[in-house]
Amino acid sequence: MTAAPSSPGATPLRPPPDWRLELHDSLPSTADLIAARAAGGEAEGLAVLARRQTAGRGRQGRSWVGIEGNLFLSVLLRPETMLREAPQWSLLAGVALVDAVLPLLPDPSRLRLKWPNDLLLGGAKLAGILVESSAGPEGRLAWLNLGFGVNLADAPPLPDRPVTSLAAAGIAPPAPEAFAPRLLAMLDRWRRVPAAEGFAPVRAAWLRHGPPLGSAISVRQADGIRSGHFAGLDGDGRLLLEASGRLLALSAGEVAAGEIAAPGG
Structure with missing residues (x-):
């Protein structure tokens, strides 16, 4: 079921069952809101989508420019696992993101994962993933915060790498509100895999879309x-x-x- 949003200005969308997706016109950071909700005891399955993000961030303290038309989505999970396994969820998130993007591409072979958290299209950065976690008792994971930034409509320049967007690649970009439920559906499928089959299927899927061996x-x-x-x-x-x-x-x-x-x- 889609739960009513718990903050003013949020509008419910249609995520997969058991997910609660909120849409905000503008937020400083979707990741910060998820972290605050997680610390307050929010159940897993919350996803926060912002049309604009004014203080987004990536890995190693980098800023993430929040241009309207791109995807800014953070999700809360509480997997029953050890804290040391949190980095594996960055790879799992990448695999889910690939599955969400691939049907939009005329040439899927141009899509590639870059360890540990980027998605490339034609060798240029299309998306990034930020994973934050909190420790529970006895070295277990209390919660995971998976943040997705995807250049759907525009590609803000970065000083140290080429960037692209779906629009720049000649692909009609979906609206973030349409792409988010697609991504959540893929994430919902993959998040169940480690508990049932371990990390091996995630690793194999990542390698199918990663760099060729020997690169x-x-x-x-x-x-x-x-x-x-x-x-x-x-x-x-x-x-x-x-x-x-x-x-x-x-x-x-x-x-x-x-x-x-x-x-x-």
Whole structure:
């Protein structure tokens, strides 16, 4: 059922069953609102969509420009899992986002996931995912906040990487209000997988849309840049980098912009 929104100015939409989707004309940050609701005991399944976002953020404190017509969506989940497994949900969110975008594309092969949290179209950034979590007792996860920013209608420039949008790629962009329920349907399907089958199906799906094995990549980490060849993901979702005859499992970092080309690129 779609519950009535619990704050002024929010309008209910039609999400999948058991989800509550709120639409706001403008918010500083959908992620901040979800975090506040989670801390207040809100049940999982809440999704907050804003037409405009004035203080959005991405990974590592980057700002995310909130242009109307793009998607700004954050969702609250409370999976029964350990806090250390929270990074796997960034990969799961990416797989759900791919499934939501693919039917819109005339050439699905141009879509690619970039570890750990970006979606590329033709080698340029189309979307980003921000995952925030809170610890519960005994090392368990109290809640997850999955934030999605998708360039549907416009692509605000970034200083360190190429960007694109569906509109810039010649694809008629759906309205955020139409795309959000599609994304939630995909997320609802994938969020049930780890409890039933473990992380392996998510890992396999991510790899189908990730860089080709053997691709030359560089990964920025706090202590510098590591360069080598993409060797897949391990069973926990860590990036495997083959470098100087060694296989490194990286749990944090960011694949450098422009390192992953589109298939055939």
